[in-house]
Amino acid sequence: MELQHGIIILMGLAMILSSILAMVIKDLISSVIAVGVVSLFASIIYLLLQAPDVAMTEAAIGAGLSTLIFLYALHKTKDAEEEND
Amino acid sequence: MIKKLFAAVLLVFMAVMLYQLYSNITEKSGLSEVARGYAERGASELGTQNIVTSIVVTYRGLDTLGEVSVLFIAATGVAVLLRRRKEDEPAVTSAKRQSSEILQTGTRLLTPIIVMFGVYIFVNGHLSPGGGFQGGAVIASAVLLLFLSDTNYKINHGLFNIIESFSGAFYVLIGILGILLFGANHFLDNRILPLGDFGTILSAGAIPVIYSLVGLKVGTELASIIDNMKKD
Numbered sequence: 129m130e131l132q133h134g135i136i137i138l139m140g141l142a143m144i145l146s147s148i149l150a151m152v153i154k155d156l157i158s159s160v161i162a163v164g165v166v167s168l169f170a171s172i173i174y175l176l177l178q179a180p181d182v183a184m185t186e187a188a189i190g191a192g193l194s195t196l197i198f199l200y201a202l203h204k205t206k207d208a209e210e211e212n213d
Numbered sequence: 214m215i216k217k218l219f220a221a222v223l224l225v226f227m228a229v230m231l232y233q234l235y236s237n238i239t240e241k242s243g244l245s246e247v248a249r250g251y252a253e254r255g256a257s258e259l260g261t262q263n264i265v266t267s268i269v270v271t272y273r274g275l276d277t278l279g280e281v282s283v284l285f286i287a288a289t290g291v292a293v294l295l296r297r298r299k300e301d302e303p304a305v306t307s308a309k310r311q312s313s314e315i316l317q318t319g320t321r322l323l324t325p326i327i328v329m330f331g332v333y334i335f336v337n338g339h340l341s342p343g344g345g346f347q348g349g350a351v352i353a354s355a356v357l358l359l360f361l362s363d364t365n366y367k368i369n370h371g372l373f374n375i376i377e378s379f380s381g382a383f384y385v386l387i388g389i390l391g392i393l394l395f396g397a398n399h400f401l402d403n404r405i406l407p408l409g410d411f412g413t414i415l416s417a418g419a420i421p422v423i424y425s426l427v428g429l430k431v432g433t434e435l436a437s438i439i440d441n442m443k444k445d
Binding site: 180181183184185188189192193196197200201 | 263265334342343344346347350351353354357435438439442443
């Protein structure tokens with residue numbers, strides 16, 4: 129039980145760290161990946177807290193699909209910037 | 214300077230609020246009254262092994278209908294905002310870089326397995342964790358893999374629209390059937406079909422049917438959102 133608490137606290141710290149990273153990093157692609165990592169850690173925490181249904185949604189939508197939609201959106205804005213230059 | 218001061222004050226406010234929430238947490242020794250009601254009645258009344266499913270699909274069926282509608286509106290909004298006009302369709306699709314051999318081979322191997330896993334999740338929604346939304350998202354990620362491996366891949370829009378519309382319509386019809394058979398507060402009642410043996414795949418009444426419809430709807434909707442985002 130104590131070990132599990134330790135793991136959850138560690139995961140929470142990793143979440144805070146990668147969300148700070150997402151704000152600080154200048155490279156936007158790395159920033160999007162950091163946001164995805166936050167979701168991934170969140171889904172593991174849900175799993176450890178006995179909520180597998182929520183964990184599955186978080187992993188599929190939060191870490192998977194939304195990260196890619198961000199990347200597609202980033203790709204589009206970059207194209208527009210290059211055209212305007 | 215003013216901006217930074219404002220941010221600092223806001224952070225202090227947040228910290229005070231969160232600390233008060235945190236200091237009020239007490240560990241519970243049992244379920245609350247509502248939760249106990251669901252936990253005791255779910256299995257015997259509706260025949261579901263996964264209590265979360267019985268709450269999401271039947272007891273809180275109207276909320277799920279709301280969620281499905283929100284997703285539908287989001288998908289429609291993305292399609293409307295990002296629609297491609299016929300006249301300025303670019304002719305330079307061949308200029309894109311091909312994806313790597315590893316990704317192409319991996320996609321060919323993995324796509325059927327991922328789709329099957331998604332179907333497994335929503336068909337077994339009443340027995341194991343997961344359900345329509347999760348299974349649909351997994352299926353959409355298989356479509357995403359197809360998009361990544363083949364830059365010219367196109368989904369069959371007509372088929373996707375038909376699947377999405379029919380599953381949405383049947384979902385609401387099954388819900389209304391509950392009202393017609395059992396009375397006004399039985400929207401999405403799963404007992405319109407026999408409950409069957411507890412713990413088998415064909416049990417829990419209409420829940421496997423409802424979750425299959427939700428899964429198909431969510432999967433096709435998310436896939437068409439990705440498709441609309443991808444177009445350039």
